[in-house]
Amino acid sequence: MKNLFLILIMVPILAFSQSDFEKAEKLFKQQKYTQAQVLFEGVLKQNPTNLKTIEYLGDIHGGAKNWSQALIYYDKLKKLKPTEANYHYKYGGVLGMLAKESNKFKALGLIDDIKLSFEKAIQLNPKHIEARWALIELYLILPGIVGGSERKAKRYSEELAQLSPIDGYLSKGHIAEYFNRYKEAEMQYKKAIEIGTSKICYQKLADLYKNKMKQPEKAKSILQDFERQKG
DSSP states (O other), rough: EEEEHHHHHHHHHHHHHHHHHHHHHHHHTTTTHHHHHHHHHHHHHHHHHHHHHHHHHHHHHHHHOHHHHHHHHHHHHHOOOOOTTTHHHHHHHHHHHHHSSSSSHHHHHHHHHHHHHHHHHHHOOOTTTTHHHHHHHHHHSOOOGOOHHHHHHHHHHHHHHHHHHHHHHHHHHHHHTTTOHHHHHHHHHHHHHHHHSSHHHHHHHIIIIIIISSHHHHHHHHHHHHHHHHH
8 A cells, every 4th residue: 555655646756757858858959958958957856867867967068068067967977877888978078178178287187087088988889989089189189298199099090990981081081181281181081072971071171172271162162062962
């Protein structure tokens, strides 16, 4: 009888939470983040360990560049489910944004945790593409004295190539572009276009032509090629 009583009490609460969660999720997908946040926070009060609700709240704060608040939610996710690669990846990403907007001394203190977060994501999910891209970017922008290294960036680029040839070519192009080797970058982006039809492949080459090689007509032509193959 006692258990039945508890069930009768809990069913309306769970139904209410589920209904609010669905409403919040719909608002989130409509990019109505402020309204979604209010509902998600209410759901979280009813169920403090709901992983998806916590993740949505972290994403909302991250999207609004409230990095410290987003970090709290992603840290909670890591503790609740330490085997989920994406939670470590998102945690590392927010740490990276905090470092970017902090003074140099604070940023230096965050570097190891950022690396470890992305590396943990790869350890948990060996096919994690985004974490490798993040490590490539990290090793490119870090000064050599604190671990920056083109060699390390290339290592993750090679791993990307094994998982996704398009990402491999794009990342090799990105590395070459970063070091002003524009002809090499051009070649890599063209290889990506040869095997990929997504806009990002064409956009990367067009941006290279327009912003780095000062060839706006080529940039325009590349984007026109994309529109033609799409149509």
